[in-house]
Amino acid sequence: MSSSPIPTxxxxxxxxxxxxxxxxxxxxxxxxKNDVIAGLSPTALVPPAPETALLLDFLLGFFAMLGCLQVSLLRARPNDVPVWRALQGSTLVLDVIMTAATARKLVLEGRVGDPGAWLGGEWQNLAGNAAIGAVRAAFVLGIGMGGAKGKTA
Structure with a gap:
């Protein structure tokens, strides 16, 4: 059995x-890229304009960087609660912004009050980011940590 301060x-x-x-x-x-755009807007233009493709490529780079951090940093510091909390707290900021951005887009399009008109990508962004954000917030707040909030083992 692991004596790690990070719960399984x-x-x-x-x-x-x-x-x-x-x-x-x-x-x-x-x-x-076309599916990503079409899943986020009922008025999507596909294929996307070059500047939209560029922004999607920037996002691709961001996802790759975050995944590398999650795989390498957390494995390099498997028992370092402050490092884990710093990464999860920072990523929680992203979860909140992505959820708020999706909600803002729905408001601007006048579709926020009609969940039946939401697209698959919108549901994924809202539900997925809210769910993982709740787990991240619980971790950052020390919920389920058994008193290991700031300890390094």
Whole structure:
């Protein structure tokens, strides 16, 4: 049995599930740009304009960087709670911004009050970011940490 201060649930979520979704984001933005755009806007223009493709490629790079951090940093410091909290707290900022950006877009399009008109990508962004954000917030707040909030083992 591991004596790690990081509970198994958080270890699995942050070192396996999170990097998997980053890799999925990289693959999606790399190979299916048209589908990404179409899943986020009912008025999408596909193929995307060059500047939109550029922004998607920037996002691809971001997902790749975050996945590399999740895989390498958390494995390099497997018992360092402050390092884990710093990475998860920073990523929580991203989760909140992505959720708020999706909600803002729905408001601007006048579709926020009609969930039946939301597209698959919008649901994924809202539900996925809110769910993983809640798990990240719980970790950062020390919920389920058994008193290991700031300890380095």
């Amino acid at each position: 649930f958080y270890r699995v979520v942050f070192t396996l599930i999170d990097p998997f979704f980053c890799a999925l984001g990289v693959a999606t933005h790399l190979f299916t």
